[in-house]
Amino acid sequence: MATTYFSKRNLQFLLHEVFKAEELTKYEYFSAHDRETFNLVLDSATYIADTLMHPYLKDVDKNQPELTNGQVTVHPKIKEYLKAMGDAGLIGAGFSFEHGGQQLPEMLSSCVGFILMAANNGMMYTGLTSGAAHLITSFGSPELNELYVPNLLAGTWQGTMALTEPQAGSSLSDVTTSATPLPDSQPGMAAYQIKGQKVFISAGDHDATENIIHLMLARIDGAPKGTKGISLFIVPKYRPDEQGRFVDNDVISTGVYHKMGQKGVPAMHLTMGSNDNTIGYLVGEPHQGLPYMFQMMNEARIGVGMTATGIATAAYYAALEYARERPQSRRLNNKNQLDAPQTPIINHPDVRRMLLFQKAVTEGSLSLLLEAARLYDISEVAEGEEKENAFLLLDLLMPVAKSYPSEMGVQSVSQSLQTFGGYGYTEDFPVEQLYRDIRITPIYEGTTGIQAQDLLGRKMTMKGGKAPQLLFAEMSKLIAEASTFDELKPYADQLGAELKRVQEVMMSLLPHAQEGNIERYLSDATLFLELFGIVVVAWQWLKQAVVAKQTLVTRNPQGDDLIFYEGKIHTMKFYFHYEVPKTLGLAVRLKDTEVLTIVSEKELAL
Incomplete structure (x- = not known):
């Protein structure tokens, strides 16, 4: 197993040098912190990852959850991990x-998630608990907060998001799960009888905590049809009775899905109300379940992106370590010198290309x-125009922040596996597992197709296109800054040309939306998301390169620091020369008038 699974140096560079996390402490809400407390949190997460997670990566994968006599058992280390996370306040x-x-x-919570998921994404439990608890603190009554939140944050109870149903999917x-009001509810605990089924509920039942708390979508009797009639409920596995004792709540684990990857996390099929004895407690107002969920969705999608990035990063460092150690053949210009020693494969151009792709x-x-x-934080604690602009930018970037790391992460881990050759396909090295694990991330929290429709169908046009205008203004500022360095100016110019390409594509698509032909407008939305994602990540790479170049010019770093900053600029160049040109083909297709995927009267065989 690779000894390194993420770069502390790179994380520090991004957190402190590029995004200047400590600047957030100027806001009252974050004023108790400084750079030192931020780093202590990362050290705490790294210790847990190093001791309780990474050593058990393969073991957790091989000993997957099992459902026996209604009880789900998981790897024993998961209980230790949950306790450690709760004790550390993470x-x-x-x-x-x-x-x-x-x-x-x-920003810090996301970095913690990144470290943990790079170490062992088969222990993906605490992010679910945090998300469930956040829904309660945001919308629940004081009584619900008092009863549920402390145990969730302590890691003694597990939280879940129970949305999906067999017949509904995305x-x-x-959604048809029903909620019937019950008389004599306690203050702040409006009780309903719940009946229905939920599927694919991650961490939906297990023996590593004392209780499982489902944040569940259901429809109150007589509610309006569609999404406007959905409410949010707390549905615990064990509920409190009138004496304060916890009793069975008739939430039955009907089945556990045996998955391609992320095998350490049970994905459950749950049945509520088989004995007409499942009680749920309304969170917030009736019929507001979906808006509540969507308010939490940005956090959840950042979490999925971080999971994908963590897995792909672990695979990259495994491949990098192997490429440095594995000798094979000679360099191409020395092919005939058979008496010369073999060279490590990292010296072969195609292997370097694969590694640079993974790094990029x-x-x-x-x-x-x-x-x-960072935008999430500002949108939560700032005021006025600063708050609004941060939220608009966040909303626009969210489909990319979820889909690019997951879709491109799959490709990246594939290249990690390829770097190993035949060994990558075996269980001798971790990448075959990581390849299985990462494949779910383009599906979690809204598939790539859903993210694409969100981006092109809503985010690009909301408020008269104000969000993309804000983004393009940010990019233009960076382009101006990068243009002051001779080495970076060609790339700044290239990013400027890509902005124009995005705008041209939008101008070719918008007439379809204006005519009301939404199906045609969104028919290639996924390709637009791919194009937009390439450009957005080019912006991020140029941003990193500017910071690296400024440091090289002003601080004259030496040794490992010099290699690090020069490596940033080199990887930026790789991204612009190898990845950015892909927008050319995408733009050609997006502007093409030939329609081949919309169902017509003349149905063609598929």
């Missing part, structure tokens, strides 16, 4: 002091996600 790190948290920025307007994808993704997390 599950609730971003929560307010009032709710038992540390009031840390999302179409939440078709993983470090570009991490930069984008920290940009999104």
